[in-house]
Amino acid sequence: MTNHLMNTYAPLPVSFKCGEGAWLFDESGKRYLDAISGLGVCALGHAHPEVARVIAEQSAALIHCGNLVRIPWQEKLAGKVAEVTAMDRVFFGNSGAEAIECALKITRIVGHARKIDTPGVVVMEHSFHGRTMAALSATGSRKVQAGFEPLVSGFLRAPFGDADAIRKIARHHDEVTAVLVEPIQGEAGIRIPPAGYLSELRSICDENGWLLIFDEIQSGLCRTGKWYAHQHEDVRPDIVTTAKALANGLPISACAAGGAAAEAMTPGRHGSTFGGNPLVSRTACTVLDIMKSEDLCGRAASTGDCMMDAFRTRLDGNPRVKEIRGKGLMIGVELGQDANHLRQRALERGVLLNVTQDRVIRLLPPLIIDREQAEHIVDVVCALVEERP
């Protein structure tokens, strides 16, 4: 069969017919435990009955009407996103990268209002912000950028976790208007910055009149045990980007802003044809309601703690394991050697997992996994690490 797909992915040799909770089923009926949730998207698991019901009901009523008219479900969702992010106003796009684009456009508006001709944004080494031109230019990975020059200009780079490096940038660059950072770096291999780092960034931004932007596209929505990972440190940003789990698989993202940043946009300056349509907005409202009523933040925290304890007990001191990192259900097991082949090995054992940065086994299971399923994931990962390469 001729492959008409552009050659952008290297998929595993498996496809799924359906799912139920944390389980996925292939064509032959074999079941797999999902330890990656379509990259942190299906937080409520697959075929969630209430999510399916709402999608069916709304699609039978009204899927799309365009942002030329008011969309009550979008307004309602904006209120819910503003509440969980503690921001004031929200813009809806369809992907994480689009939320980043919105945040970056706000930094340019704010910069120009301050008479800065070339407003700059401080971004981090090893960061990931998406694949559109501005988002990949902000990303700290040559693999993501190579071949796509000329990149969008206006980014200054600092090592992740190093607040002093940013103070130094502040002394030499008066064109900077913002700092963009993932509170926990996801694609980089679940990298957690030193305690106090995010509050340090808040102070630096306050001292210099910069906006602080947290990219919580992967780490947000209860994944780490709080609505947003930065809330572990009680730091208030100016902008939060959120996406992946927001509608449990329907495409939606949000750029939420507070204070002056929330007032930067005016009609005609930004937009998205599909963004925040009634179907995705209502679905996201349902997802947020379920996350709240079922305390999925608390559940992710406790299940994640159990998994981390189990990994530490079983793998600490193992010469093949370099480090085990995690918060809530955002967990990385870094090996000393290439781990890419373990995705296929895991599949053979009935677990779907991901490897990032070649050496880090990345786990982002649905937040609804039970203890037994969590233990099963730990068992399989430990067996893979321990088995002969």
Ligand SMILES: *Cc1c(COP(=O)(O)O)cnc(C)c1O
């Ligand atoms: C996934 C991700 C993005 C990009 O999201 P897309 O929906 O793929 O555009 C941006 N930032 C972070 C931190 C992500 O994990």
